[in-house]
Each structure stands twice: as structure tokens, then as C-alpha cells.
Amino acid sequence: MGKDLVCVAELHSHSTASDGKYTPEEILLRAVNLGLSAIAISDHNTFRGSAIALEVSKKIDVELTVIPANEVRTYKGDVLVLCPRLPYEEPPKDPHELHEWSCKRGCITIAAHPFHIGRKSIGAYMKKNPMDFDAIEVWNSRGLPFLNWPAMRFAEKYHKPKTSGSDAHIIQELGTSPTIIEAEECDAETIISSIKKGMCRPTTRYMKLSTLYEVVKWSLYRRVSKGRKAI
Numbered sequence: 001m002g003k004d005l006v007c008v009a010e011l012h013s014h015s016t017a018s019d020g021k022y023t024p025e026e027i028l029l030r031a032v033n034l035g036l037s038a039i040a041i042s043d044h045n046t047f048r049g050s051a052i053a054l055e056v057s058k059k060i061d062v063e064l065t066v067i068p069a070n071e072v073r074t075y076k077g078d079v080l081v082l083c084p085r086l087p088y089e090e091p092p093k094d095p096h097e098l099h100e101w102s103c104k105r106g107c108i109t110i111a112a113h114p115f116h117i118g119r120k121s122i123g124a125y126m127k128k129n130p131m132d133f134d135a136i137e138v139w140n141s142r143g144l145p146f147l148n149w150p151a152m153r154f155a156e157k158y159h160k161p162k163t164s165g166s167d168a169h170i171i172q173e174l175g176t177s178p179t180i181i182e183a184e185e186c187d188a189e190t191i192i193s194s195i196k197k198g199m200c201r202p203t204t205r206y207m208k209l210s211t212l213y214e215v216v217k218w219s220l221y222r223r224v225s226k227g228r229k230a231i
Contacts, residue, residue, distance in 0.1 A: 005185065005186055006181070007037040007180075007181040007186040008035070008036050008037045008178045008179075009036065009038035009065075009178055009180075009186075009191060010036055010174060010178050011040045011137075011163055011179050012040065012137065012165025012166060012168070013039065013041050013042060013165070013173075015049040015052075017043040017048040018043035018044040018049065019222065020168070022171045025056050027039065027041055028053045028056055031064055031174060032062050034174065036178060037186040038064065038065035038188070039053070039065070041053050041069060042081075042082075043070065044071050044072075045070065047070050047086055050069050050070070050086065051068070054086065065187055066188070067192070069081065072091050073120055074093050074095045074122065076124070077111075077114070077121050077123070077125060078120045078122060079109050079110065079112060080110040082188075082192055083192070084107070095109075099132040102134075108135060108195060109135075111126050111136045111137060112137050112140070112167075113142070113151075113167065114151050114154070115147060115148075116140065123150070123151075126154070133160065135155075135162065135200075136151055136160045136161070136162060136163070137165055137202075138152040138155050138163065139164035139165075139203070140164070140165060140167050141177040141206060142167045142215075148204075159198075161196065161199075161200055162201065163202055164178065164179050164203050165178075165179065166178075169218060170218050172210075172211040172215075173207055173211055176205050177204065177205045178203055179195075179200050179201070179202055181194050181195060181199065182194055182199040182200070
């Protein structure tokens with residue numbers, strides 16, 4: 001394992017394919033400029049952001065792995081699904097069925113921000129069904145530290161692999177808290193296999209105050225825009 005590469009991967013981000021501000025192309029280029037090894041554009045309930053990023057990465061031939069990803073809003077809360085290749089079927093919304101679906105396709109399920117208050121968090125379900133998750137996002141840089149600590153303790157109790165992510169909705173957030181992965185290659189399949197084996201560790205960084213300001217502006221803009229559409 002000493003000869004393995006160290007892959008620096010952003011495992012949680014959003015584009016215009018769901019509720020992010022920037023396009024998959026812009027996120028891809030930002031990830032390249034940051035020197036990341038891999039990026040998972042995990043839009044809500046769709047692999048579309050990842051699909052676009054994959055096409056762009058082939059056209060411009062970047063040295064960056066795009067991991068097909070989806071933050072599935074299940075009936076019990078949000079679950080990150082990372083796959084070695086783009087699936088052709090829509091994943092189920094039941095968390096147990098989602099895990100079975102993922103296993104059959106070589107994908108993994110990661111509990112996203114499981115104990116964050118006021119978000120679609122899956123912590124209550126996870127406590128009763130820890131086997132439905134291959135890993136746990138123990139650090140989400142959008143949350144206050146005390147909201148991340150319960151996930152860290154839960155992962156240690158059940159010996160679950162620990163990941164981290166920025167949950168970026170604007171590109172300034174991207175790469176704030178990447179996951180460090182030991183892998184023979186920094187391709188999607190090997191990265192997923194390494195995470196499942198626990199050959200990964202989270203980073204615990206905070207977003208800058210200037211970034212937080214931009215995050216709040218984007219969040220307010222989205223809420224106002226939604227309100228106008230509802231009228």
C-alpha cells in the first residue's frame with residue numbers, strides 16, 4: 001500500500017443541473033485549476049451534471065477523473081451515490097433499495113451530512129440501518145463543526161469509511177474539504193473500491209468568510225427566484 005497514489009477528490013458538489021450556480025464545465029475547469037485528482041458532480045436526483053462533465057473532460061483531455069455521482073433525495077434523507085460509470089437507470093428513492101441498486105452496479109452509497117439540522121439529513125434512518133451505507137460523510141464544510149462531530153463518532157463506532165466534501169453550490173466552495181484516497185490509480189472504479197475498503201480519510205477545513213458571503217448571496221437569490229416563479 002506504500003506505493004499507492006494519493007488521490008485528492010471532491011466528492012460532493014452541485015451544478016446548474018440541480019441547484020448549483022455554475023455549469024458542469026465551469027466546475028470541471030475549476031477543479032483542474034485547484035489541482036484536484038477527481039471530481040464528483042453530485043446533483044440532486046440526477047447524473048446529468050456528471051454526464052456533461054464526462055463529455056467535456058473527453059473533449060478537452062484534462063488530467064482529472066470525473067466520478068459519476070448523484071445526491072439522491074431518498075424518502076429518509078440525502079444519500080450520495082458514486083459509480084464507476086454512468087448508470088442507465090434512475091436510482092430508487094428508498095434508502096435500502098438504493099443500497100442494493102448501488103451494489104449491483106459497483107456503486108457506493110455515502111450518508112450525506114447525516115446529522116445536520118434543517119437539511120434533508122438521513123441520520124435517524126442511518127442509526128437503525130448502518131449496513132445500508134458504505135461510507136459516511138463525516139465532514140461537510142457547509143455545516144458548523146458540532147453538526148459534523150456526531151457523524152465522526154458514528155463512523156468510528158461502526159467502523160465505516162470516512163469521507164468529506166464541500167457540498168459546493170458555487171465554485172468558490174469547491175475543494176474546501178476534499179477526501180484523501182489511497183489508490184493504485186485515480187480512476188473512478190479504483191477510487192470507489194478504495195473508499196469502500198476504508199483507504200481514505202477526510203479533511204476538516206472551513207470555507208472562507210468571503211466564500212460564505214457568496215454562498216449566502218446565492219442562497220437568497222435562489223429563494224427569491226423560487227418565490228417569483230410561484231406567483
